[in-house]
Amino acid sequence: MIARRRLLGAAAALLPLPAAADPCDRREREWFTDRVLVDQHGQRRRFYADVLAGRSVLLGWIFTSCTDSCPLLAARALAVVEEAARLGAPTRLVHLTSDPRRDRPERLKAWAARFGDYPDWLLLTGAAADLREVSRRLGQQIDEAQPDRHGTMFLAGNVPARRWARIRPDMPEGAAALQLSELAAAPAVIEAGACAS
Numbered sequence: 001m002i003a004r005r006r007l008l009g010a011a012a013a014l015l016p017l018p019a020a021a022d023p024c025d026r027r028e029r030e031w032f033t034d035r036v037l038v039d040q041h042g043q044r045r046r047f048y049a050d051v052l053a054g055r056s057v058l059l060g061w062i063f064t065s066c067t068d069s070c071p072l073l074a075a076r077a078l079a080v081v082e083e084a085a086r087l088g089a090p091t092r093l094v095h096l097t098s099d100p101r102r103d104r105p106e107r108l109k110a111w112a113a114r115f116g117d118y119p120d121w122l123l124l125t126g127a128a129a130d131l132r133e134v135s136r137r138l139g140q141q142i143d144e145a146q147p148d149r150h151g152t153m154f155l156a157g158n159v160p161a162r163r164w165a166r167i168r169p170d171m172p173e174g175a176a177a178l179q180l181s182e183l184a185a186a187p188a189v190i191e192a193g194a195c196a197s
Helices: 002-014 023-032 047-052 069-086 105-113 128-137 173-184
Strands: 036-038 044-046 056-062 092-097 121-124 154-158 163-167
Touching: 023 047, 023 128, 036 047, 036 128, 044 047, 047 121, 056 069, 056 173, 069 092, 069 154, 069 173, 092 128, 105 121, 154 173, 163 173
Parallel strands: 056 092, 092 121
Antiparallel strands: 036 044, 056 154, 154 163
């Protein structure tokens, strides 16, 4: 039995150690939270780990019963990320609903189908408290009782570079895509000291 423990201990010593957690990642995970939301396909997504980490993103807020600004915002965001991808900066598009009571996954999926099929587009719903907290962390206030009271500004981020910018939805599509592609091209922060609080 003792020989077996020594053998197992020696084998374990040969296994690679897990990489040390990036202090920047830990700090960002705590800030953005890993609240669990649900995408348009019914998949549960931890907000930081599954939606943001390691990606360039363009975020916005919509609700599916909106008939004026939300369809325009979705079409504009899709045009911007498609142009950014053409410029060599593939970007995840994320829309969070401000109306989680009505916007269930199947409704979000049907709504998105009206606009096309961008391959990396997530529409997120979930518990109202989780959506409020995620939105608050992104500088946006939402109220599910008044879903039309959400902002229209896009939030663009290069998560590995720890760089964020707001993009006006009325900015010319090409200029917005260029801003997004320049943001996506920023180098990742790899020094833990570079992001210490």
